[in-house]
Amino acid sequence: MMLFYDLFVIVLKFTDGTRENDWECPNFENVNFAFRTVCNMRKCSKPKPA
Numbered sequence: 001m002m003l004f005y006d007l008f009v010i011v012l013k014f015t016d017g018t019r020e021n022d023w024e025c026p027n028f029e030n031v032n033f034a035f036r037t038v039c040n041m042r043k044c045s046k047p048k049p050a
Contacts (some may be wrong), residue, residue: 013034018031019033019034020034022034023036023043023048023049025039025044026046027039027041027044027046027048028041028043028044028050030044032048036048
């Protein structure tokens with residue numbers, strides 16, 4: 001199990017940690033998961049760009 005965890009950490013270090021279809025809020029540059037329809041920042045709630 002530790003080997004899988006170590007590999008996961010290495011992958012995150014060499015990637016930006018986002019997944020396909022994750023999106024960035026234009027207001028706060030906050031990265032949101034793909035399933036979100038609005039920004040998850042409390043101050044924002046801007047809809048996902050088209």
